[in-house]
Amino acid sequence: MCNDILKLLKIKDENIQVLKVEEDVEVRGQLSTVVYGTLSYTPKACMKCGCVNDGQIHKHGKRVSRLTLLKSQESNVYLNLAKERFKCLHCLKTFTAQTNIVDSNCFITNLVKLAIQDKLTRVQSEIDIANDCSVSPSTVKRCIHHISQSLIVKPSSGLPKHLSIDEFKSVKNVTTAMSFLFINNETNQIIDILEDRRIHKLKEYFYRFDRRERLAVKTVTADMYEPYINFIHEVFPNAILIFDRFHIVQHLNRELNKQRISIMNTCRYKSSTDYTKMKKHWKLFLSDRQDINSYEYFWSKSFKTYTTSRDILEYLLNLDQQLYDTYMLVHHLREALKQCDWLRFKETLMSVEKKHVSRGVWRVIRFYKKYEYILYSTIKHPKLNNGAIEGINNKIKLIKRVSYGYRNFNNFKARILIIFKLYQRRKKDSLLINNAA
Numbered sequence: 001m002c003n004d005i006l007k008l009l010k011i012k013d014e015n016i017q018v019l020k021v022e023e024d025v026e027v028r029g030q031l032s033t034v035v036y037g038t039l040s041y042t043p044k045a046c047m048k049c050g051c052v053n054d055g056q057i058h059k060h061g062k063r064v065s066r067l068t069l070l071k072s073q074e075s076n077v078y079l080n081l082a083k084e085r086f087k088c089l090h091c092l093k094t095f096t097a098q099t100n101i102v103d104s105n106c107f108i109t110n111l112v113k114l115a116i117q118d119k120l121t122r123v124q125s126e127i128d129i130a131n132d133c134s135v136s137p138s139t140v141k142r143c144i145h146h147i148s149q150s151l152i153v154k155p156s157s158g159l160p161k162h163l164s165i166d167e168f169k170s171v172k173n174v175t176t177a178m179s180f181l182f183i184n185n186e187t188n189q190i191i192d193i194l195e196d197r198r199i200h201k202l203k204e205y206f207y208r209f210d211r212r213e214r215l216a217v218k219t220v221t222a223d224m225y226e227p228y229i230n231f232i233h234e235v236f237p238n239a240i241l242i243f244d245r246f247h248i249v250q251h252l253n254r255e256l257n258k259q260r261i262s263i264m265n266t267c268r269y270k271s272s273t274d275y276t277k278m279k280k281h282w283k284l285f286l287s288d289r290q291d292i293n294s295y296e297y298f299w300s301k302s303f304k305t306y307t308t309s310r311d312i313l314e315y316l317l318n319l320d321q322q323l324y325d326t327y328m329l330v331h332h333l334r335e336a337l338k339q340c341d342w343l344r345f346k347e348t349l350m351s352v353e354k355k356h357v358s359r360g361v362w363r364v365i366r367f368y369k370k371y372e373y374i375l376y377s378t379i380k381h382p383k384l385n386n387g388a389i390e391g392i393n394n395k396i397k398l399i400k401r402v403s404y405g406y407r408n409f410n411n412f413k414a415r416i417l418i419i420f421k422l423y424q425r426r427k428k429d430s431l432l433i434n435n436a437a
């Protein structure tokens with residue numbers, strides 16, 4: 001029989017000969033293609049006692065095993081391989097012929113195992129991978145377990161100089177339902193995931209690292225979760241703490257929006273048109289001042305006239321003095337942050353009076369004043385933010401969703417680490433070269 005079939009199946013072992021191929025054979029309830037082959041050679045030595053073959057090793061029957069290969073044309077393919085058995089007359093023991101396409105005592109070929117590993121680095125459910133590779137889901141699980149052993153972070157592997165930390169919604173069994181994640185903020189590589197985000201657990205984890213390593217950490221970027229602040233100062237004494245810019249703006253926006261809603265609700269029974277206007281034009285309050293148009297006139301249904309966005313905003317702000325003051329304050333702070341202008345930010349922060357702003361905004365201002373030094377370092381390090389880690393968080397959500405959720409944290413963690421640590425995006429340069437060629 002022509003051995004081109006071996007080339008198609010990517011079997012490189014020259015000791016294997018194909019006898020025949022049968023189509024539509026029922027294997028495990030599915031119609032599959034079965035390739036029949038033999039494995040035979042003259043062994044150089046006895047595998048049991050190690051003595052050199054001097055004609056005393058005889059053929060001793062055959063053992064057939066059905067090996068799983070990768071799918072071909074959407075059909076499962078199996079290799080029914082009759083392996084030669086040998087008997088050594090020195091030690092009177094028997095052994096089976098070996099091949100490099102499959103490990104001993106194993107029925108899943110190495111090519112299938114590699115394919116599973118490759119598929120595991122993409123966002124895909126484990127059952128889908130099992131179906132694609134014609135193996136059972138527990139084989140895929142075993143594969144995950146095997147790979148994840150090599151991805152465990154050891155304290156000796158050290159810490160990066162720029163850290164970024166965040167948390168994400170984890171599996172149900174986790175005590176706080178939130179898990180902790182930290183990445184290298186320069187390379188955006190995930191470093192490790194911890195099951196529990198409570199401070200005492202975090203300290204327990206990070207104190208395993210050498211003190212010298214912890215002292216070498218230069219910056220830590222975090223969201224504005226207050227318990228983290230003391231924890232970071234304690235565990236990384238030399239690190240500069242940086243707040244994520246997005247969260248700073250988000251805090252301010254949220255409070256401004258809350259105030260708009262409360263003013264809107266007071267208008268509800270006094271003047272229903274103002275209520276509608278405020279409800280309809282909520283976006284104007286939150287967009288950047290420079291983006292608000294003052295020259296394009298359009299017909300406004302609620303104002304019953306031709307008007308511009310700026311006029312509408314001015315009208316709405318003039319309804320309430322406190323709303324106006326809060327609006328100006330929030331936008332001054334946002335602009336200073338955007339322009340990385342520390343002096344302007346600080347002056348604005350210091351000029352705020354409690355009576356001029358709402359209670360919520362005042363709470364935010366008090367928090368900012370308390371941690372003024374962190375805001376200073378945030379403005380001085382414009383390139384360090386939590387953008388990458390928030391992106392990773394988003395992908396973690398997707399992994400969970402695609403797999404219909406996880407019950408066990410360790411399985412979830414292993415899958416995340418495999419996807420983020422092993423997945424290699426094809427480089428654009430090499431693509432260009434290929435296209436040019």
Ligand SMILES: [Zn+2]
Nearest residue numbers: 046049088091
């Ligand atoms: Zn022997």
